[in-house]
Amino acid sequence: MHPADAALQQSFPSVMVPRFGALATMERPGERLLIAANGVFLEIVRPWLRVVRRLGAFQYRTAIPYGEVAEATELRCSRVPADLIGEFAAMARATHPKETGAWIVWNAATAAFRLVPVQILEHSGGHLKYDRPSLRTGEVLVVDCHSHGCHPAGFSRTDNADDQHDVKFAFVMGNCQAAVPSLALRLCAKGIFENVEKVPAEWYEAAREEVLA
Numbered sequence: 284m285h286p287a288d289a290a291l292q293q294s295f296p297s298v299m300v301p302r303f304g305a306l307a308t309m310e311r312p313g314e315r316l317l318i319a320a321n322g323v324f325l326e327i328v329r330p331w332l333r334v335v336r337r338l339g340a341f342q343y344r345t346a347i348p349y350g351e352v353a354e355a356t357e358l359r360c361s362r363v364p365a366d367l368i369g370e371f372a373a374m375a376r377a378t379h380p381k382e383t384g385a386w387i388v389w390n391a392a393t394a395a396f397r398l399v400p401v402q403i404l405e406h407s408g409g410h411l412k413y414d415r416p417s418l419r420t421g422e423v424l425v426v427d428c429h430s431h432g433c434h435p436a437g438f439s440r441t442d443n444a445d446d447q448h449d450v451k452f453a454f455v456m457g458n459c460q461a462a463v464p465s466l467a468l469r470l471c472a473k474g475i476f477e478n479v480e481k482v483p484a485e486w487y488e489a490a491r492e493e494v495l496a
């Protein structure tokens with residue numbers, strides 16, 4: 284086999300899902316393809332997340348002597364602290380009408396979250412170009428936050444292109460001038476985008492402008 288193919292296949296293997304026994308769990312972060320009786324699935328493991336999604340069903344009914352797989356979403360970190368959403372909201376308000384960005388990262392060893400501003404290369408009221416921030420040992424990206432200045436929250440075509448290869452939650456705060464900004468959240472898993480229909484209420488509470496009495 285070509286050494287490049289050997290390396291690729293080792294980094295992203297295909298697994299025949301057992302019909303009688305249990306599927307061996309992934310021991311370290313990575314991706315694999317699960318060939319099951321009910322379709323082909325992508326399994327992604329990160330220190331904070333395990334996600335299984337069906338990429339496709341089979342076009343014809345034919346006997347495939349493998350087991351079945353169910354889609355799964357397992358969050359291995361605790362809830363993202365709403366304080367960090369509040370911290371980001373303050374940043375977004377201060378930068379408005381320009382866009383800004385930050386990462387909420389998680390450390391598996393300490394279970395601690397923190398907000399890390401991205402290194403902005405260029406930003407305006409309609410776009411943001413940034414370098415990924417440098418993280419400490421053991422830290423991984425969980426929520427990629429950016430703001431939309433005075434525009435509403437949502438995911439643009441540029442956001443789709445930016446999020447294509449990542450495994451993360453993407454979070455957008457829009458209408459940054461408003462006391463209650465608009466918020467949008469989605470799970471990004473290597474090109475699979477799933478909108479979270481209900482952004483947690485405590486995130487709205489945290490992003491609300493604090494009016495000093």
Ligand SMILES: [Zn+2]
Nearest residue numbers: 438439442455
């Ligand atoms: Zn955007």
